[in-house]
Amino acid sequence: xxxxxxxxxxxxxDNEISFDDFEEKHILQILKKDINDKxxxxxxxxxxxxxxxxxKKPRLLVTIKKNEKRPKPKINICLGVGFIRPNRLDFxxxxxxxxxVGNFYLFRSQFSNYSSGNFTRYQKIMRQALKxxxxxxxxxxxxxxxxxxxxxxxxxxxxKIVAIGSEHPSLLKNLNKMPIKNNDSVLLxxxxxxxxxxxxxxxxCENNFSPVSLGKNRLRAxxxxxxxxxxxxxxxxxxxQLICPDNSGFHWVQQ
Amino acid sequence: xxxxxxxxxxxxxDNEISFDDFEEKHILQILKKDINDKxxxxxxxxxxxxxxxxxKKPRLLVTIKKNEKRPKPKINICLGVGFIRPNRLDFxxxxxxxxxVGNFYLFRSQFSNYSSGNFTRYQKIMRQALKxxxxxxxxxxxxxxxxxxxxxxxxxxxxKIVAIGSEHPSLLKNLNKMPIKNNDSVLLxxxxxxxxxxxxxxxxCENNFSPVSLGKNRLRAxxxxxxxxxxxxxxxxxxxQLICPDNSGFHWVQQ
Numbered sequence: 001x002x003x004x005x006x007x008x009x010x011x012x013x014d015n016e017i018s019f020d021d022f023e024e025k026h027i028l029q030i031l032k033k034d035i036n037d038k039x040x041x042x043x044x045x046x047x048x049x050x051x052x053x054x055x056k057k058p059r060l061l062v063t064i065k066k067n068e069k070r071p072k073p074k075i076n077i078c079l080g081v082g083f084i085r086p087n088r089l090d091f092x093x094x095x096x097x098x099x100x101v102g103n104f105y106l107f108r109s110q111f112s113n114y115s116s117g118n119f120t121r122y123q124k125i126m127r128q129a130l131k132x133x134x135x136x137x138x139x140x141x142x143x144x145x146x147x148x149x150x151x152x153x154x155x156x157x158x159x160k161i162v163a164i165g166s167e168h169p170s171l172l173k174n175l176n177k178m179p180i181k182n183n184d185s186v187l188l189x190x191x192x193x194x195x196x197x198x199x200x201x202x203x204x205c206e207n208n209f210s211p212v213s214l215g216k217n218r219l220r221a222x223x224x225x226x227x228x229x230x231x232x233x234x235x236x237x238x239x240x241q242l243i244c245p246d247n248s249g250f251h252w253v254q255q
Numbered sequence: 256x257x258x259x260x261x262x263x264x265x266x267x268x269d270n271e272i273s274f275d276d277f278e279e280k281h282i283l284q285i286l287k288k289d290i291n292d293k294x295x296x297x298x299x300x301x302x303x304x305x306x307x308x309x310x311k312k313p314r315l316l317v318t319i320k321k322n323e324k325r326p327k328p329k330i331n332i333c334l335g336v337g338f339i340r341p342n343r344l345d346f347x348x349x350x351x352x353x354x355x356v357g358n359f360y361l362f363r364s365q366f367s368n369y370s371s372g373n374f375t376r377y378q379k380i381m382r383q384a385l386k387x388x389x390x391x392x393x394x395x396x397x398x399x400x401x402x403x404x405x406x407x408x409x410x411x412x413x414x415k416i417v418a419i420g421s422e423h424p425s426l427l428k429n430l431n432k433m434p435i436k437n438n439d440s441v442l443l444x445x446x447x448x449x450x451x452x453x454x455x456x457x458x459x460c461e462n463n464f465s466p467v468s469l470g471k472n473r474l475r476a477x478x479x480x481x482x483x484x485x486x487x488x489x490x491x492x493x494x495x496q497l498i499c500p501d502n503s504g505f506h507w508v509q510q
Contacts, residue, residue, distance in 0.1 A: 133473045170493040215492040227485035237470040238425040
């Protein structure tokens with residue numbers, strides 16, 4: 001398989017691509033790529049460039065041999081999560097990106113002990129996960145000051161779920177009842193370590209978030225997030241036999 | 256909720272419990288527990304001790320007020336995984352312990368780039384996850400020199416699954432067909448970063464491991480492990496309404 005690399009959209013010209021320091025180091029120093037080597041490059045917005053290295057110094061430059069726009073996944077799975085310990089968010093951004101999450105919604109909530117994170121670091125983590133999992137759409141992170149604002153900005157999702165506790169039906173039971181079709185969108189909300197307040201749960205449920213349980217185990221917030229996303233993506237894959245097109249394998253064009 | 260702590264079985268006498276340095280520091284220095292404070296202690300073998308701190312120096316000592324033996328989960332979910340980068344195994348031991356995995360089987364395989372790990376560290380991680388998730392059975396780690404040896408030592412599992420790739424039926428479809436009853440055991444096998452060799456896949460399939468897919472996404476080994484365990488535990492919880500008893504809430508006895 002040909003390695004996939006990332007560059008910002010502004011680094012792509014008509015027929016050439018340049019890279020930032022981080023990516024250049026990865027390509028040249030770590031993977032020891034050389035002149036005439038083929039690489040795949042994505043701009044994280046669905047464009048995939050089959051390219052060839054034409055210059056290594058002073059800055060790496062590749063020439064585009066073929067450009068293809070890959071479609072977005074047929075079902076958009078997104079994750080909303082309360083602020084938790086910043087290094088535990090690392091884990092969420094890495095794993096949820098691998099698992100195909102479209103966008104992230106981070107919110108400050110009543111019981112959050114944290115209210116910020118290292119977004120430069122999260123970007124880097126998502127880029128790495130994007131490349132590793134051969135996806136072509138880089139997720140965006142949206143931040144909200146309260147659960148109420150998060151709710152107001154996510155009304156466009158037609159399937160909304162909030163993981164609360166074992167008194168509610170299981171996520172799988174809920175998914176089985178929920179009609180998910182092509183071009184649908186699913187939003188899973190997970191509280192911070194302290195969970196949601198009664199008031200926040202009320203607000204979520206009034207706004208069509210279905211309360212679910214993720215099983216009998218007492219999970220950390222970041223484990224709950226990945227468990228929920230794992231189950232949602234496998235359910236969609238299984239039930240609807242929909243294949244997220246931006247995750248399908250990539251074959252190098254014959255020249 | 257009363258905090259749960261861990262001590263090795265040999266630190267429990269008829270009516271008193273002592274702790275190792277790590278746990279003592281956690282109880283006294285981090286959580287600032289004091290004489291007469293109530294704590295819950297488990298030996299990781301199903302025993303739960305409702306205890307009261309009676310001495311802080313020179314070593315912490317608690318007296319047992321009540322001892323209860325908690326049953327094992329009704330369905331034993333275990334995870335077999337190839338050696339991967341040691342710090343990525345950290346993640347597996349933490350998350351899979353939270354998610355209720357009974358025991359771990361680590362094996363060296365043809366395509367593994369790694370063949371060892373930091374087992375002292377993994378023990379510590381599992382202890383922390385055990386306490387955090389309020390479980391009372393500490394998983395054991397078994398190590399095998401080959402996939403063949405792993406197969407030979409796990410013949411007692413009556414449901415065996417191996418995650419291979421998207422050409423196979425999805426894990427959820429497989430679980431729906433697989434009859435899981437009380438006292439059953441489920442073993443999920445995940446390859447190392449390089450996956451299984453053709454020969455290893457043949458050996459696994461010949462020995463009743465059902466090949467499954469975890470979805471269309473290209474997952475790292477440790478993500479695949481957690482995705483698989485997440486789905487298995489939620490499926491069992493959902494379909495059979497079996498409640499793992501060692502994860503149920505704990506109420507302090509009235510004195």
